[in-house]
Structures are given as C-alpha cells and as structure tokens.
Amino acid sequence: MSDDSLQIFATEAEDLLGVAEQALLNLDDLENEEDTLDGVNDLFRTFHTIKGAAGLFGLNDIVEFTHVVESVLGKVREGSIKVDEDMVSLFLLSRDHLENLVSHALSGEEGLSEPLKETDDKLLVDLNRYLNITSPDAPTESPQANTPIQVNSTISVNASGVENKNWHISLRFGVNALRNGMDPASFIGYLSKLGEIKNVTLIEDAIPHWQEFDAESCYLGFEISLLAPDTNKEALEEVFEFVQDDCKISILPPNSHINDYIKMIEELPEEDMRIGDILVACGALTNLEKDNVLNVQDSMADQATGADNAVPPLGQVAVGQHVVQQEVVDAAVKKQGEAKKQKVNAQQTIRVNALKLESLVNLVGELVIGSANSELNARRLADAELNEAMENLVRLVEEVRDTALGLRMVQIGETFNRYKRVVREVSLDTGKEIELKISGAETELDKTLIEKIGDPLMHLVRNAIDHGIESPEKRMEVGKSAKGVVNLDAFHDSGSIVIQIRDDGGGLSKSKILKKALEKGLIQENHQLTDQEIYRLIFEAGFSTAEKISNLSGRGVGMDVVRKNIEALRGQVEIESEEGKGSSISIRLPLTLAIIDGFQVRVGDAQYIVPLDMVDECIELDESQRGRDGQANYVNLRGEILPFMYLRDLFGIKEKHTVTGDYFNELLHENPSDSQIDKPEGDRDNIVVVRFGGKKAGFVVDELLGEHQTVIKPLGRVFQNLKGISGATILGSGEVAMIIDIAEMVSRVVNTNHTDASVAKTLH
Amino acid sequence: MEEATSSTQTKGPYQWLLGEDFTIYAIEGLKEHVSQELDLHEAFNLDLSQVEEIDSSGIQLLLALRAELFRKDKEFTISAMSPVVEKMIDSYGLKDRLN
Numbered sequence: 019m020s021d022d023s024l025q026i027f028a029t030e031a032e033d034l035l036g037v038a039e040q041a042l043l044n045l046d047d048l049e050n051e052e053d054t055l056d057g058v059n060d061l062f063r064t065f066h067t068i069k070g071a072a073g074l075f076g077l078n079d080i081v082e083f084t085h086v087v088e089s090v091l092g093k094v095r096e097g098s099i100k101v102d103e104d105m106v107s108l109f110l111l112s113r114d115h116l117e118n119l120v121s122h123a124l125s126g127e128e129g130l131s132e133p134l135k136e137t138d139d140k141l142l143v144d145l146n147r148y149l150n151i152t153s154p155d156a157p158t159e160s161p162q163a164n165t166p167i168q169v170n171s172t173i174s175v176n177a178s179g180v181e182n183k184n185w186h187i188s189l190r191f192g193v194n195a196l197r198n199g200m201d202p203a204s205f206i207g208y209l210s211k212l213g214e215i216k217n218v219t220l221i222e223d224a225i226p227h228w229q230e231f232d233a234e235s236c237y238l239g240f241e242i243s244l245l246a247p248d249t250n251k252e253a254l255e256e257v258f259e260f261v262q263d264d265c266k267i268s269i270l271p272p273n274s275h276i277n278d279y280i281k282m283i284e285e286l287p288e289e290d291m292r293i294g295d296i297l298v299a300c301g302a303l304t305n306l307e308k309d310n311v312l313n314v315q316d317s318m319a320d321q322a323t324g325a326d327n328a329v330p331p332l333g334q335v336a337v338g339q340h341v342v343q344q345e346v347v348d349a350a351v352k353k354q355g356e357a358k359k360q361k362v363n364a365q366q367t368i369r370v371n372a373l374k375l376e377s378l379v380n381l382v383g384e385l386v387i388g389s390a391n392s393e394l395n396a397r398r399l400a401d402a403e404l405n406e407a408m409e410n411l412v413r414l415v416e417e418v419r420d421t422a423l424g425l426r427m428v429q430i431g432e433t434f435n436r437y438k439r440v441v442r443e444v445s446l447d448t449g450k451e452i453e454l455k456i457s458g459a460e461t462e463l464d465k466t467l468i469e470k471i472g473d474p475l476m477h478l479v480r481n482a483i484d485h486g487i488e489s490p491e492k493r494m495e496v497g498k499s500a501k502g503v504v505n506l507d508a509f510h511d512s513g514s515i516v517i518q519i520r521d522d523g524g525g526l527s528k529s530k531i532l533k534k535a536l537e538k539g540l541i542q543e544n545h546q547l548t549d550q551e552i553y554r555l556i557f558e559a560g561f562s563t564a565e566k567i568s569n570l571s572g573r574g575v576g577m578d579v580v581r582k583n584i585e586a587l588r589g590q591v592e593i594e595s596e597e598g599k600g601s602s603i604s605i606r607l608p609l610t611l612a613i614i615d616g617f618q619v620r621v622g623d624a625q626y627i628v629p630l631d632m633v634d635e636c637i638e639l640d641e642s643q644r645g646r647d648g649q650a651n652y653v654n655l656r657g658e659i660l661p662f663m664y665l666r667d668l669f670g671i672k673e674k675h676t677v678t679g680d681y682f683n684e685l686l687h688e689n690p691s692d693s694q695i696d697k698p699e700g701d702r703d704n705i706v707v708v709r710f711g712g713k714k715a716g717f718v719v720d721e722l723l724g725e726h727q728t729v730i731k732p733l734g735r736v737f738q739n740l741k742g743i744s745g746a747t748i749l750g751s752g753e754v755a756m757i758i759d760i761a762e763m764v765s766r767v768v769n770t771n772h773t774d775a776s777v778a779k780t781l782h
Numbered sequence: 783m784e785e786a787t788s789s790t791q792t793k794g795p796y797q798w799l800l801g802e803d804f805t806i807y808a809i810e811g812l813k814e815h816v817s818q819e820l821d822l823h824e825a826f827n828l829d830l831s832q833v834e835e836i837d838s839s840g841i842q843l844l845l846a847l848r849a850e851l852f853r854k855d856k857e858f859t860i861s862a863m864s865p866v867v868e869k870m871i872d873s874y875g876l877k878d879r880l881n
Contacts, residue, residue, distance in 0.1 A: 022835075196806050196837070196838060196839050197806075201837050201838050202838050203837065203838055203870060203873065203874075206873055206874075207873070210873075217875065218873065218874055218875035219875055220841075220845075220874050220875060220876055220879075222842075222845045222849070225842065225845060225846050225849065227849075227850065227853075228817070228820070228846060228847075228849075228850040231813075231846050233806075233809040233810055233812070233813040233839060233842070233843055233846075234806055234809060234810060234839065236838065236839075236842070237842065238838060238841075238842060240874075
C-alpha cells in the first residue's frame with residue numbers, strides 16, 4: 019500500500035474519530051432514549067466505517083479493536099444492553115486508543131509498541147465484559163445476528179480433485195470504481211489474507227475500443243479461486259462491503275462444501291421455511307445475496323408479465339447468479355417439502371384423553387337415539403315445518419356421529435411400518451431376501467381394532483416369511499427371482515376393512531396338510547374337503563406342517579390363536595393359495611363398532627337391523643318364486659343365482675300375525691313407518707339382498723322399514739355367544755331391535771344351500 | 783512526468799519510457815500522449831522501469847493499448863518493469879498476457 023493512500027486513510031479515520039468523540043460527548047442525557055439511540059446509531063456507523071477502511075489497508079490491529087467496539091454498540095442497538103456512564107467513558111477511552119493506533123499505522127511500524135499493546139489488552143477486557151466474554155482475546159469472527167455455521171471443509175473430500183476445495187469469487191467492477199477510490203488490487207490483497215489465492219483471471223472483455231476508452235473509468239472483472247478452509251461466506255462478503263455499490267460480486271462456495279450444506283439443510287429443524295431462508299440458514303447464501311437474488315427475481319417477474327412462463331423459483335435464480343450450486347438448492351427444496359408435510363401432520367394431530375373420547379362417543383350415541391325418538395314423534399304431528407327442521411337435525415346428528423366416530427379412527431400405516439423392521443430382521447436371520455410392499459397405509463381402522471389386530475397380523479407376516487418364502491437358491495431353482503415379495507394391503511370392501519397378506523412363496527401344500535390332519539385325527543380318511551376347508555385346517559390347535567421349528571414359528575401355537583383373536587373382533591380369516599406360486603390370507607374386520615347406518619326390517623313381532631353397508635338391494639318375489647320354509651331356496655337375480663332363506667326360519671319365529679288386505683292398507687296409510695302389522699298372506703315376499711366377503715345371500719323378511727341410524731349397544735354377557743346377532747339397538751319408540759350378524763347369516767345360508775347340491779343343479 | 787523520447791522515424795518501435803506516476807492521477811495525460819502516437823508507429827515498446835506508483839488504471843491502460851495495437855496489427859512489447867509493476871502484474875495473473 020502506498021504511503022499516499024495510507025495518508026488518505028489516516029485523514030479519513032481522524033475525521034471519523036472526531037465525529038465519534040462529539041457523538042459520545044452528546045450522550046450526556048442518557049434518559050432521553052430517542053436521542054441516545056440516534057447517538058448510538060451514529061457511533062455504530064462511524065466505527066464500522068473505520069473498521070472497513072482499516073481492513074482495506076490490512077491494518078489488522080485496528081480492525082480487531084474496532085470490531086469489538088462495534089459489537090458492543092451493536093448490542094446496545096438491539097437492546098441487549100443499556101448505555102450507562104461507565105460505558106460512555108469506556109468508549110471515549112477506546113476512541114482515544116484508536117487515534118493512537120492510527121498514528122502508529124501511519125508510522126509504518128510493524129507490530130504494536132508495548133504501552134500500546136497494554137492499553138489494547140485492557141480496553142478489550144473491559145469491552146468484552148459487555149459481550150460476556152471472559153477471555154481477553156476477542157473473537158475475530160464477526161458475530162452476525164444469525165451466526166453462520168462454520169463449514170469444515172476438511173471433512174468433506176470430493177473425489178474430483180483439488181479444484182473443488184476452492185471458493186470461486188466473480189467480480190465485475192463498475193465504471194466508477196476507480197474514481198471512487200476503490201482499487202481492485204486492494205480487495206484482492208485483502209482476500210489473500212483470508213486464504214491462499216490459487217488463481218486470478220482478469221477479465222478485460224469490458225474494456226471498450228480506444229476511442230471510447232475512458233482511462234479513469236473501470237472496466238475490469240476478475241475470476242478468483244481462493245483456497246480458504248477456515249472461512250465462510252459472510253466473512254468473504256465482508257471483504258467487499260465497501261465496494262458493493264461499485265462492483266458485482268458473486269461468491270460460490272467450494273464444491274466440497276455442497277455435502278456440508280446439504281447435511282446442514284437436513285439437520286435444520288422441521289420448520290416451514292422459504293427456500294431463501296433455508297439457504298441462508300445453512301450458510302450457502304448470505305442475507306445480502308438472498309436480497310440480491312430476490313431483486314433479480316423481482317425484475318424477472320416484471321419482465322415475465324404476459325409471458326407464458328411464470329417467474330423462476332428463487333433457487334433457480336440463485337443458481338443462475340452463481341452464488342450457490344444446484345445440489346444445495348435441490349436439498350433445500352426437498353427439506354421444504356418435508357417440513358411442509360410435517361407441518362400439515364403436526365397441525366392436524368392433537369393428543370386426546372382416550373376416556374374423554376369414549377364418553378364423547380357414548381354421548382353421541384345417546385344423541386342419535388334421542389334424535390330418532392324426536393323424529394318419530396315429530397312425524398306423528400305431521401307438521402311440515404317441524405318435519406323439515408327434524409330432517410335437518412337428523413342430518414346434522416349424522417355428521418356429528420361420523421365425525422365423532424372418525425376421531426377413533428387411526429391409519430393402519432403405522433402398524434404396517436412396524437413390520438418393515440421385522441421383515442428386515444427375519445431376512446437377515448433366515449438368509450432369505452425379502453421385500454415388504456405396503457399399500458393402503460392410509461386406510462383407517464378403529465383404534466381398538468388396530469391395537470388388537472397387531473399381534474395376529476405380525477404372526478401371519480412372520481409365517482409368510484418363514485414358511486411361505488423360499489430360500490433364494492430354491493427360488494432361483496424354480497425360476498423365481500431371488501428376492502421374495504410379501505404384500506401387505508389394506509382396503510375397504512362393503513362395510514368391512516380387509517387386510518391382506520400375500521406372498522409369492524411356495525404356497526400351501528394340500529397334501530402335506532391332509533397328511534398331518536390325518537395323523538392328528540382331525541379328519542377321517544376319504545373325507546372330502548374343499549380347498550378352503552383344507553386350508554382352514556391349519557388354524558386348528560397344535561397344527562404345524564413345518565419340518566423345522568424355527569425361532570419364530572413352527573411350534574404350532576400360532577394360527578389357532580390368530581383365528582381366535584380375529585373372531586373375537588367379529589372378523590373372519592380366509593386363505594387362498596396356489597402351490598408353487600404363493601398364498602394370500604385375508605382378514606376381514608367390521609369397520610365401526612359403535613354406530614352404523616342400519617336398515618330396519620320386521621319379522622313377526624320383532625324388529626331387526628341389517629347393517630346398511632352390506633345391503634345390496636331389496637327385491638320382491640312374486641308367488642311363483644316363493645320359496646319353501648326351512649329349505650334352501652334360490653332365485654334368479656338377473657342371471658345370477660341368489661340363495662335365500664326366511665329370516666323367521668333362521669330365528670325360529672313361529673308366529674305370524676295376519677290381517678286382511680284392506681285393513682292392512684288403511685293401517686299402512688295412517689302409520690307409514692311405524693307399522694307393526696304383518697302383510698296379508700298372498701302378498702309378495704321381501705328379500706333383502708346382502709353381500710359379505712364376496713358372497714351374496716337373500717333374507718326374506720316380513721316388512722321393510724327403511725333406514726335407521728343404529729347405535730350399537732352390546733348385548734349382555736349372557737348373549738355373547740349368540741350366533742346371528744351382533745348387538746342390539748334402541749329404536750325411537752323405545753323398543754329393542756336386534757342387529758343381525760350378516761357375516762354369520764350369509765355363511766349359514768350359503769352352507770345350507772351348498773350341502774343341498776342337488777337343488778342347485780336343478781336351477782338351470 | 784518526463785517526456786518520452788520518440789523515434790523520429792516511422793520505422794522501429796516507439797520507445798515509451800513512463801514516469802514515476804502510473805496511477806489514476808496521471809492516467810488521463812498518459813492516454814492522451816500515446817493516443818497521439820498511435821497512428822505514427824507500427825510497434826510500441828514500453829519501459830516501465832521507472833514507475834514508482836501503479837494502480838489498476840495503469841494496468842487497464844496497458845491492456846487497452848495492447849488490445850488496440852493488436853486490432854491494428856501493430857506490435858506491443860514491454861521491455862522492463864519496476865518491482866511495483868511486476869508485483870501488480872503478478873497479483874493479477876497477467877504475467878503471461880503482458881510479456
């Protein structure tokens with residue numbers, strides 16, 4: 019640095035120090051907050067300018083000292099500490115010391131003299147006390163409002179060579195730079211203090227032809243590679259603080275930092291942040307750069323109006339400005355997406371006391387019954403407005419019901435995910451390669467169901483892996499891929515939820531099962547069994563055809579427990595299998611436990627409820643189609659064979675009240691929905707067609723009574739094992755109606771009809 | 783600023799010995815000076831051994847002159863550099879370009 023320029027610095031600094039002194043002396047009335055703040059701001063700016071100028075000239079002692087003063091002032095500005103008499107005195111002493119430092123610098127002497135050093139140390143101790151730092155050495159890093167994270171580039175080793183450890187700084191000086199006293203040389207000099215300049219390339223493209231060339235203007239640009247492992251963007255940006263108006267600057271971190279930035283982005287807390295903020299938080303962008311990029315983006319937006327393409331996203335603009343690498347932007351975008359998802363999830367969950375929830379559901383149940391009661395009574399009054407109001411009310415109650423019940427619903431995905439771990443461990447244990455594929459994770463089940471189904475499911479999954487999937491070698495032998503796949507699916511189907519476990523393993527061996535069953539005396543020789551029945555045998559206690567007893571299964575205590583558990587939940591288990599290809603186990607569970615939409619029917623004197631979800635349709639049979647009591651009956655339903663039975667037979671209802679046709683019609687007319695009368699004989703049978711588990715069946719009832727919101731009240735313990743009834747409900751009239759267990763009924767009808775094989779054959 | 787000795791003949795390079803001040807304070811004058819000589823010679827040789835102060839405007843002038851001469855198919859050489867000049871040229875990575 020030339021003597022001349024140093025002199026200029028000294029003169030400037032003296033001016034500024036004079037200003038500072040005045041400002042300090044003006045801080046006499048500390049009570050006046052406004053004036054005090056103004057004064058502090060002035061002081062801050064003054065010392066900041068001195069620091070910057072000193073930096074340009076490489077006067078490190080001044081830079082370091084002024085920095086501490088500036089920091090204390092910064093804290094006052096932000097309100098962390100208050101100015102008091104002592105502080106003002108300290109500042110004045112500091113200012114004096116700075117004057118000495120400047121004079122010293124002018125003398126050209128290297129290193130501080132002893133007395134100077136002593137004062138320096140002492141003042142720093144006092145100043146640092148305000149910064150809560152006890153060590154005499156003040157940190158030379160500038161503590162920004164959001165301290166940028168130090169990027170330790172010695173950790174990240176990029177395979178593509180040394181070049182990737184360098185910062186890339188692009189400079190394009192403005193025409194007035196030289197006129198304004200900014201010389202590129204001094205900045206490059208300052209940079210060399212922060213690291214090793216590996217390469218400087220001067221860009222002279224902007225120099226115009228001789229005629230237009232103005233010697234006092236600046237047309238220079240630079241591309242600089244800087245090896246500076248211990249610095250960060252903020253520090254580098256600070257180098258150019260004073261020339262920002264006269265120079266276009268872009269600082270690209272070393273490629274080796276990419277991984278560090280990405281890692282940092284991933285470790286950011288799960289807050290919803292904008293891309294720019296994410297990039298600043300990980301240190302890939304400075305605040306200033308973010309602002310610049312935003313400005314560029316804005317100007318792009320201005321130009322883009324009317325054009326087809328929308329404004330490019332911030333990340334894209336930043337990459338285009340060469341201030342960050344694409345990979346870092348990608349990581350930031352990914353992080354943002356994750357955070358958004360988290361936010362959505364977080365907002366939507368709230369912890370609720372299970373007991374409170376239960377009492378709410380109970381109350382809702384009572385509400386449903388109460389509103390049904392009201393509706394019934396309202397209809398009797400036959401007031402149009404009242405009816406309309408009641409309709410409204412009933413509808414709202416239905417919504418409340420659904421919402422309340424929905425509170426108990428939990429996604430099954432969480433349960434499914436637990437099995438991934440199991441699969442992985444088992445794979446390692448058994449040496450088999452297995453992939454677990456999950457679908458329908460969002461399918462919702464009642465909470466209690468999920469809790470109770472966890473263990474049975476786990477057992478079945480383990481079975482699939484242990485017995486189903488073969489070893490990789492065996493699989494390759496038979497032409498399968500070495501990796502076995504276990505599919506775990508969940509979906510809704512006609513009022514039930516189905517959980518399916520499929521594997522592409524060896525399938526069930528019917529012969530083996532039969533052999534074992536014979537051994538155990540479960541079946542007789544020559545006993546004809548359908549495939550389903552054969553597979554069902556594996557649910558018998560003590561049954562296991564596994565030759566080896568592995569850690570997990572083969573002890574024969576599993577499957578029967580599984581079936582019991584599932585049946586206890588009013589569910590069903592079905593098995594399908596193909597030898598050599600694989601097996602599929604389906605668990606069917608009722609969707610809700612508490613309140614359902616029901617379809618009310620009458621048989622004899624009593625009312626029954628059929629779950630509406632399972633009702634396919636209602637049909638009428640004319641006389642010719644009428645079936646025979648107590649036997650299997652069939653009807654041709656649009657080309658399909660539909661087995662049906664009389665519900666009164668199934669329930670053993672003997673009595674049947676009858677009335678003559680006219681009286682019946684009169685009664686019907688008067689009380690359309692509240693009729694306890696039987697149809698006259700000779701009228702058509704009403705068949706309710708229900709569907710469960712892919713099977714259809716029909717039930718003849720005496721009367722169809724329409725939809726009814728059904729609050730399921732569990733039967734007393736005495737009735738727990740009653741087949742065919744899954745609960746009861748209280749009608750609006752106060753009567754009790756039984757809820758028909760359709761699953762049981764359907765299988766009853768189907769089985770009855772099935773054994774009557776001859777009947778089926780006649781129906782063509 | 784010392785006057786440069788100019789060749790009275792159009793043949794042979796124009797020898798330009800620059801003075802101590804090669805900074806923005808003198809740059810306008812320097813440009814003026816060489817502008818007048820531009821059309822009169824086919825080759826230019828600069829002696830920078832006497833330069834005591836140089837800043838970027840000086841470097842810039844060198845580059846501009848070099849480019850101009852190149853455009854006109856004229857020769858541009860630098861025969862000598864003082865230490866300060868050499869230092870600046872080094873720090874700007876221009877060693878190859880300006881030699």
